[in-house]
Amino acid sequence: MHYTVKDILEIQVAPALGCTEPVAIALGAAAAVSLLPGKQIDDIEIWVDPNIYKNGLAVSIPGTGGLSGLDMASALGAFGGNAALKLEVLDSVDAVAVAAAQKMVKSGRVRVNLLRDQVGLFIRTIVNGMGHVAESVITGLHDNIVSMTLDGSAVRDHDLLPKARSADGKSRLENLEAWLKELSLDQLLELLDDLDDEDLRFLESGVEVNMRLADYGLKHGSGLGVGRTLERLVRQRLIKRDMITAARILASSAADARMSGVKLPAMSSAGSGNHGLTAILPIVAVEKFILVDHRILLEAIGLSHIITAYVKAYTGRLSAICGCSVAAGAGATAGVTYLMGGTKQHIAGAIKNLSEDLAGVICDGAKGGCALKLATAAGTAVQAALFALQGVNVSFTDGIVGRSSEDTMKNIGTLTTQGMIETDRTILNIMLEKQFSDV
Structure with a gap:
């Protein structure tokens, strides 16, 4: 298929x-x-x-x-x-x-x-x-x-029920993920050639939707206020507004708003709104620092969604590892590298750099503190891209990093589905103990 x-x-x-x-x-x-x-x-x-x-x-x-x-x-x-x-x-x-x-x-x-x-x-x-x-x-x-x-x-005939499954009994998602797993990075990049005007308009709508969340979080200091705090530190000249900081501000501001219950939608990616914020906003932030055609921005965001979906095909929809870091982060760093004119080799290097950096970030549930993790993921996505573009590439001899970006992403999946099962149980037990304690 x-x-x-x-x-x-x-x-x-x-x-x-x-x-x-x-x-x-x-x-x-x-x-x-x-x-x-x-x-x-x-x-x-x-x-x-x-x-x-x-x-x-x-x-x-x-x-x-x-x-x-x-x-x-x-x-x-x-x-x-x-x-x-x-x-x-x-x-x-x-x-x-x-x-x-x-x-x-x-x-x-x-x-x-x-x-x-x-x-x-x-x-x-x-x-x-x-x-x-x-x-x-x-x-x-x-x-x-x-x-x-x-x-x-x-109830057999209802608009809410999915269309008939394929002949093998699998859902569209299952078949899509099986197909994605067979592709190389070259083939994933080639998918961008098929983007049409309808796709580009849809990708643009994702930018608009997620930017509304970021703007709201910045203006109101919603939730934990991570984005607004970073913005304040820039204004006080305690930190500098560079690509990395700009990406952190946008992603965390949007997460601040979303995690605090602001009634604004997010454009999700691979089943998660926070994945969508991470996959889109760092790329939007970087565009303001470089000279590039807007269509390239939308293509970069398309690539980010593709890579995010690829990683999630291996890790599963929900897991003990923070998908915003390892899946959407991989998508974002690929998109940033593409936006800045990087080659396939640069994109592969960026994905490996990010994976080495963020593979151990756990998911301990959705909450206001996710804004901190999105800030980290967004900033690291830009940093990993910049490193790759400057020739910094993690060696395959390092830990879970593979010889290729594909192997690295597969290893992330193995770590998640096989190595982190007990970690996931432990995280949940800790959360349950807090919930039911009298403290």
Whole structure:
């Protein structure tokens, strides 16, 4: 099976309002409620995999004034979500829905179950109302609703359900990722030749969407205020506004806004809004320092999405490693190198430089502190590109770095899927101990 860059953008890149884990939980609830006659909601029960649980635990939910929690996300989706909006399901939530969700959570009528041994993204939601029982199941992708049932009977024909799977029974994402894994860096770069005007307009919309978040975070000092603090340090001449600092400011400002629950969407990449911020904004920041045609910027962002998708095909959608660092970071450094006129060899070197630098960054859930990690990933992406362009390339004899950028990205995947399983469990246990302690 053959895919194009248009397929990659269609499957991997989409607007998302709020952190995608609580959003996916809200989507599951909204989908189930859409089946209920009368739409009365008596109680909700959800089952989620460890990584959905980890990433939905503490992050603020957009439009709620800072509310958080998996139970709250589910209740919000049930009372005010519009499942037809997919990853923007919470755009329709208003004050009435927030109040109803708070009341339901406070009364203990939303139960959250952690499936500790579940591998891969999984959300099952059951909603009871007026004697009826509606259920939805999401797997693989944050907006991939694979089944819906009402009173035990499967709903076959519904707009929210995916189109028929391929003859081998695999989803479009599974087939796309299998195809991506077979490609070389040369072939990934060649995909850019197929970008048409529609693709370029879509890539431009991603810049606009993510820049709105960055501008909001800078103006209001949202969340942890990492971006605004960096900007203040520049104005006080304590640090200098160079390419690296500019990239850090844009990425962290957008993360500040997004992680604090600002009701603005992000253009996601590989299923994550923060991946999308990292994949796009460092490249936008660098453009202001060089002389380059705007189309090249959009091509560079297209390459960033492609490389991000390539790495995620090996690491999986959610893991113990910070995907903003190792996946979107790899995409961003490839894009920055391309933007600055680098060759394939330069791009390969930049990816290896970044991987050596950031491979050990863990994912300890979505929260305000992610802005710090995005600042690091964005700055390192630019630094890795600049180093590669100056002939600095990590040797394949170093640690997990391979002979090629492809081998290096595969090694990152092996580290994630085989070496970090116990790390992921330990991270979650630490988070759970904090959650349930009396301190």
